[in-house]
Amino acid sequence: MNDKPAPQHLRNYVQEMVEVGVQLTQMLEHMYRFQATNPDSSGNPPPEVLRDLVAATLQRSFRTSKREVERATNLLRLASTTIAEEFLLVDPEWAESVRNGEAEDDWDDLSDLEFDNGRGSDETLLH
Numbered sequence: 001m002n003d004k005p006a007p008q009h010l011r012n013y014v015q016e017m018v019e020v021g022v023q024l025t026q027m028l029e030h031m032y033r034f035q036a037t038n039p040d041s042s043g044n045p046p047p048e049v050l051r052d053l054v055a056a057t058l059q060r061s062f063r064t065s066k067r068e069v070e071r072a073t074n075l076l077r078l079a080s081t082t083i084a085e086e087f088l089l090v091d092p093e094w095a096e097s098v099r100n101g102e103a104e105d106d107w108d109d110l111s112d113l114e115f116d117n118g119r120g121s122d123e124t125l126l127h
Helices: 008-037 046-061 066-086 092-099 106-112
Strands: 114-116 122-124
Touching: 008 046, 008 066
Parallel strands: none
Antiparallel strands: 114 122
């Protein structure tokens, strides 16, 4: 890990990315709760509904060129790919067992871990 702080422009980008992530997470959580309590709802998966809803909303507000949106998309894709490749979520119970010395040789099992990158495909975390 790099000990040097990230430049301010990158920290600003990440701040906005996190804010959007929080908003989208709250919206998805609400949509899943609504779907669970309203069986007569559309039946479409909340992520699909949210994508359509946000795209329609942004379409009304965005006054940027197609090229600018494509550049922003590429930046987000790079950020998403990098995060997926560099971060590993560890179960708190497993982490505690490692700290207590109870998880000897468990590191070998990490090569089998997989995750869902949010786009419907699983990828191996560690190679």
